[in-house]
Amino acid sequence: MLPRSSLASSAFRRPVVLPLPLLRPPTLVPQARSFSLWPSAPTPEASSSASPTLTPPSLTELTAPLHLPSPTFFDSASTILLSLPPSLGLSYVAFIPLVTLLIRGGSTLPLTLWQRKRTRRYQEKVLPEIRKRQEILALEVRDSCRRAGKSFEEYKKEYAKRAKKEASIIARRYSASPMPTLLLPPLLHIPVFIATTLILRDACQRALAALPLTSTSLTTLPPSPDGASTLTPEVLGHLHDLAATAFQWCPSLVLPDPTMALPLAVGLAALANVEVSAKTRRANAAAALAERGDGVGQGVDRAARVGMRVGAVGAKAGERERAFSGSLTAAEKGRIRARRSRDQAGPPSSRGYATPSLSTAAPAPASPSAPAPAPTKEELELQAHYEREQQLEPRAARIMTNALRFSAVLFIPVAAMAPSAVCLYWLTSNLFTLVQSSVFAYIDRKREKARRLEQLIRSG
DSSP: OOOOHHHHHTTTOOOOOOOOOOOOOOOOOOOOOOOOSSSSOOOOHHHHTTTTOOOOOOOOHHHOSSOOOOTTTTHHHHHHHHHHHHHHHHOOHHHHHHHHHIIIIIIIHHHHHHHHHHHHHHHIIIHHHHHHHHHHHHHHHHHHHHHHHHHHHHHHHHHHHHHHHHHHHHHHHTTTTTTHHHHHHHHHHHHHHHHHHHHHHHHHHHHHHHTTTTHHHHHHHHOOOOOOOOOOOOHHHHHHHHHHOOOOSSSSSOOOOTTSHHHHHHHHHHHHHHHHHHHHHHHHHHHHHHHHTTHHHHHHHHHHHHHHHHHOOOHHHHHHHTTTTTSOOHHHHHHHHHHHHHHHHEEEEGGSOOOOOOOOOOOOOOOOOOOOOOOEEEEEEEEHHHHHHHSSSOOOHHHHHHHHHHHHHHHHHHHHHOHHHHHHHHHHHHHHHHHHHHHHOOOOOOOHHHHHHHOOOOOO
């Protein structure tokens, strides 16, 4: 039996508590949130057990198409056009101007020669016969209108109607009708110009779309949903060649000109064509007037007769001014009004600060039947100059010339957005037209000089 002291010590003995590790909450370290589409780099601990590292795709993989390009409307035409330079051994920079010259020389040049031939026949044969017929027709219409008791306005309408009909009959007799002569060349040239532009533009767009493609892509990529693609390794090579061709300062023919040099050249060439055509038209009209003997002196006499008749009929100066409305500029009308005011004021001694008359008698009213003063020499010269300008270039022709000038300037920003290949075609076409117009104008001047020399020899 244990002693009492030992029992007491065992009863009150505390249990031995072993030290435990300090329990702490786990430290939460917030990870940086990534907004990238690609996973962040793995930690060194995970890299040993994870799969291989994912690398971001290259630019070629990002721009790779999902399927083959869809066929276009001008697909076949642009394919044929792109296949010609390699077969001929030419670069695209040399091929585009060459094919432009062939198209213009084979389509528009023959029509231009045909137009010039018909125009010359109309001037040499149709116009003289029309003038002879108009003299007889004027007497016939006058007699018929007198018997019918018609007015002068009705006579003018009847004469214009019959004269137009007679001129059409005479022109058809010589196969020189003006309407087909004027309309047929533009109706052929404009569609050819637009079609060639669209084919070149389609080739450039296809070359841009085929840049990320390779020869293996033609077999691995699925066809387009719009239809089966016409791309072959050979066509793909032609498209890549077109995209890789540079022209002087232009890095590629399928891209717009970054320096604006080609668009400016296109606009200036078109504007030069408009000016040469207007000058040639005025020269031809002046030659026709000289052939009829309708010079400036006769124009003055005719204006004098017209002005005398208007002055005798009109009782007010305003009526005669309406006869000149639209024919004189503002400065010319101002000079005419100043001259009339000086003439109505009387001699120089009566103008200025004259002493008022002491007479209380009212001035005699002007007679209402008194004719208006005859037109002055300056008015006749201005009217003759206007009539000659109207004959050289009518108002409709001036409006058309100004519209063409505006369109030539407006064409510059349009060419700035077009591919360089299209601008090269436009520039070549405009230069061809400019050279053609200049050569024909030179031929017309030589022919006019020969005609005048022949007239001088006959008159001498």
